[in-house]
Amino acid sequence: MTLREWYELRQPSEQRTLSIGAAVVSVLLVVGGLSALNSQVESSRARVMAKQADLQWMMEMAPRVRAVPVARGNESLPLLIDRTARAAGLAGALSGSDPAGPGAIRVRFEEAPFDNLVAWLARVQRERGVTLDTATIDRTATEGLVNATLVLRGS
Numbered sequence: 001m002t003l004r005e006w007y008e009l010r011q012p013s014e015q016r017t018l019s020i021g022a023a024v025v026s027v028l029l030v031v032g033g034l035s036a037l038n039s040q041v042e043s044s045r046a047r048v049m050a051k052q053a054d055l056q057w058m059m060e061m062a063p064r065v066r067a068v069p070v071a072r073g074n075e076s077l078p079l080l081i082d083r084t085a086r087a088a089g090l091a092g093a094l095s096g097s098d099p100a101g102p103g104a105i106r107v108r109f110e111e112a113p114f115d116n117l118v119a120w121l122a123r124v125q126r127e128r129g130v131t132l133d134t135a136t137i138d139r140t141a142t143e144g145l146v147n148a149t150l151v152l153r154g155s
Contacts, residue, residue, distance in 0.1 A: 081107055093110055135151075
């Protein structure tokens with residue numbers, strides 16, 4: 001027996017109830033789908049706005065980063081990292097450094113101010129051509145502070 005045959009065997013009042021129920025369910029499905037779609041659009045809109053704010057901040061910081069003087073010397077990579085981290089206000093957050101292969105160093109920061117960390121990283125790149133191989137950055141319970149492990153390679 002098909003669904004159509006089963007429907008036709010129902011009383012007219014049952015058929016009306018089933019038709020109205022089917023219409024209500026259809027409307028609820030459409031409304032629910034549109035609501036979910038609207039929620040996703042709003043979520044995407046919020047993400048785009050946050051990314052636009054990040055881009056604006058980066059554009060504002062670019063002149064400061066470019067203003068850092070370029071200086072290349074014979075200073076070793078560990079000494080450069082230590083000296084520049086202290087100058088950037090990251091000495092208290094610098095928790096350790098280890099060799100990470102030829103010409104590379106793994107540096108760990110705990111509860112470092114994110115803005116200072118990014119500015120410092122730009123500075124060591126410009127000062128000595130240090131490149132960032134890998135980075136793991138995790139936020140902490142305190143807003144603006146991060147835990148980071150960076151693998152840096154000297155030029």
